Amino acid sequence: MDLYPFFDWLDTSLLADISKAYGGVFAVVQMLHLLGISMLGGMVLVGDLRLLNIVMKDIPSEVVIENTHKWFNVALVMIIISGIFMSSAVALKLYYNTMFWAKMTSLTAGVVFVYAVRRPLLKFDHASIKPITLRMIAITSISIWFTVAASGRWIGFS
């Protein structure tokens, strides 16, 4: 599926006009994007490090996972909305950027992993799930979201 028409449209859309013409608006949206990334990263780390029995050992992991998931959702929405706005400023440049596609691929993998596998499985009593499975979920989750963040930063240097 060729997504070029979408990026071509985005490059000349109203969003692109605003993001290119108003540096202040872009800066505020970028700040929201970074805030969303830090919130998402924080929720992922707290939840996954709890699953690995490294932090907050005195709180049941079910409680930690339930609470972090709510804010994970908020952060993900923030990141996606602000990310679409920011990408409109350089839509065609991003289309030809390998790291952008690495980020989008890992982001898609992360979203599928969270909502199709991690979340449904962790709704069960964690004591009934094999410890190796819990550890693998945590390590995979941290690795995927690290790749999303790192490849995202790499866009700026490629």
Add this chain to the structure above:
Amino acid sequence: MKKETLEKAALGFAVVALVSIGWFWSVQIGWVIETLEMAYG
């Protein structure tokens, strides 16, 4: 979905994701090393 099925799916997803991520970053690090070698010998 049954818990056993989800556990298998989680482990399968984890193996595929970790191998892919490992391959991806090894390629990137290799590229950085190659660039540094070209620049500094």
